[in-house]
Amino acid sequence: MSRMLDETKEKRIIERRRKNRISKISSVAMPILGIVMLFLIWELWVILGDFPTWQISRPSLIIRSMLEDFELYWPNIVRTFTSILKGWVAACLIGVVMGALMANYALLGTTLTPYINLLCTLPVITLVPMMYVFMGIGRDVIIIAIILQSFAIVTMNSSTGFMNVPVMRIELMTSLRATKRQTFFQCMFPSAINNVFTGMKLSAIFATTTCVAAEVNGSTVGLGALVIEAKTYVRTDQMFGSILFIAIIGVFFYMLSDALEAVLVKWKE
Amino acid sequence: MKASKIRTENLNKVFHTRHQDIYAVKDANIDIREGxxxxxxxxxxxxxxxIIRMIDDIIKPTSGSIYIDxxxxxxxxxxxxxINQKMGFIFQLPNLFPWLTVRENVGIACRIYKIRDEGTQRYIDELLEMAGLTEYQNAYPAEISGGVMQRIGVIRAMVHKPEILLMDEPFGALDAMTREKLDMEILDIWKKLGTTVIFITHNVEEAVLLSDRVYVMGTNPGRITREITLDLERPRSLDLLTERKFQDYCAELTECIGHVDLRKVK
Structure with a gap:
């Protein structure tokens, strides 16, 4: 009886997997198709509308600039990429540790929660001009801004995860007389890991936007700075090229956290 | 008569709320002999x-004493x-860790207690075999059915060879057919291993089918209202369900519980 039930369940799982595979292929193909369509419409719109190229550029020109002027973009890409990477990694580490502490020590949690909420909603970019005044124009400001803006969302999500571990799982650990450390690493952390990753993905977005905004505000290197520079010299194609590179970097970090999650979280709750 | 294995003395658990103190357990006295x-x-x-969470030290009693051996x-x-390792706790739900395979879930106690000898691995094999789970041992909990999962929850509590099994409505969430089957398996295991068992249930027939003795409890405050010793032969089988004596006990227990509820309504 139960054997039969298991078999039908197995069939259902196989069926679901098959469906998932189809959606996996289309999940790559469809967005690409979408971008191609968008570019085509954009291209036609600019050509048919007879807009001057300094006013708005066309995808064909933008892509040509991205390839031909690659040497101009490259150091800026590297700069922006490494700034985001440094800030984001630090933010994730700080965020998870703080989330864990806040979930485990109630007093700390209640004390810090309002500040964490504040940091999540406050656009840190508004503080950046002041930070430039205090610390001088430089890279440190950008990285600190990234950390400030993006660690709080990791903290918020992971502490929610740590606090929502099913009571029974904790009871099992208590019943086995597990140490606090064992309980945390063998029960709470894996239970909360999905929330941690949600926080990390959101923080990847926060890190990218904050980094570029800070570069726009007062930096000479980085893709954000390049946008401003290209605008000054009316190189609209380079401006859009930089924006596209920024988008690519942002998507890369988001997908990186997705990939990490896929590798580390192989189970279903 | 065998020695007392678990005994409680005026055990109390009070939860304080803003308006009143709620007695979850009031003056519970139970005495359970070995086996x-x-x-x-x-x-x-x-x-x-x-009560069983207090015995297993998952929660602390407000007052009173618990004696083990x-x-x-x-x-x-x-x-x-x-003392902790003398006890195994079985939860109402399978309560498996979804990130561990069936085998790893079964062996979680060894991991926490840091028992790492080959004998234990062989014992895990034995338990898996006994519960008919050998073929599932490398599967993840999300891939298997409810009845199978609860079997895992049961043998997980036995890996460290506890002398006492504390079962918190282990089959309460299962359908009647699966439950009866697992009840029989529990009796088998109990007979084979000679453990002492405290079994929590709200199902009268299940209690009569399995137990030597039943404590009836009432609410508000939570307390023991009655103790009934069941004079039924062992080994027991599902045939017992149709016997007169069995049905009389069920009626008696139902009456006790009903009586308690009526008093509460007044």
Whole structure:
């Protein structure tokens, strides 16, 4: 009886997997198709509308600039990429540790929660001009801004995860007389890991936007700075090229956290 | 008569709320002998789960004492390892860790207790075999059915060879057919291993089918209202369900529980 039930369940799982595979292929193909369509419409719109190229550029020109002027973009890409990477990694580490502490020590949690909420909603970019005044124009400001803006969302999500571990799982650990450390690493952390990753993905977005905004505000290197520079010299194609590179970097970090999650979280709750 | 394995003395658990103190358990006195199979039965909210959680040191009693093998454990801040390892707790839900395979879930106690000898691995094999789970051992919990999962929850509590099994409505969430089947398996295991069992249930027939003795509990405050010794032969089988004596006991128990509920309504 139960054997039969298991078999039908197995069939259902196989069926679901098959469906998932189809959606996996289309999940790559469809967005690409979408971008191609968008570019085509954009291209036609600019050509048919007879807009001057300094006013708005066309995808064909933008892509040509991205390839031909690659040497101009490259150091800026590297700069922006490494700034985001440094800030984001630090933010994730700080965020998870703080989330864990806040979930485990109630007093700390209640004390810090309002500040964490504040940091999540406050656009840190508004503080950046002041930070430039205090610390001088430089890279440190950008990285600190990234950390400030993006660690709080990791903290918020992971502490929610740590606090929502099913009571029974904790009871099992208590019943086995597990140490606090064992309980945390063998029960709470894996239970909360999905929330941690949600926080990390959101923080990847926060890190990218904050980094570029800070570069726009007062930096000479980085893709954000390049946008401003290209605008000054009316190189609209380079401006859009930089924006596209920024988008690519942002998507890369988001997908990186997705990939990490896929590798580390192989189970279903 | 065998020695007392688990004994409680005026055990109390009080939860303080803003308006009043709620007695989850009030003056519970139970005495369970070695190798006995005892059920606690009662409506929800009568504190039956609270009692076994206090015995297993998952929650602390407000007052009163618990003795295991004659040793008082309530005065410890955390009960000593060797006493803790005498007990295995089976939850109402399978309560498996979805990130561990079936085998790893079964062996979780070894991981926590840091037992790493080959004998234990062989014992895990044996338990998996006994529960018919060998073919599932490398599967993840999300891939298997409810009845199978609960079997895992049961043998997980037995890996460290506990002398006492505390079962918190282990089959309450399963359908009647699967439950009866697993009840029989539990009796088999109990007979084979000779463990002492405290079994929580709200199902009268299940309690009579399995137990040597039943404590009936009532709510508000949670307390023990009655103790009934069941004079039924062992080994037991599902044939018992149709016997007169069995049905009489069921009627008696139902009446006890009903009586308690009526008093509460007044």
């Amino acid at each position: 006995e199979f005892v059920s606690l039965i009662g409506p929800s909210g009568c504190g039956k789960s609270t 004659g040793k008082e454990i309530t005065s410890y801040k955390r009960i000593p390892k060797e």
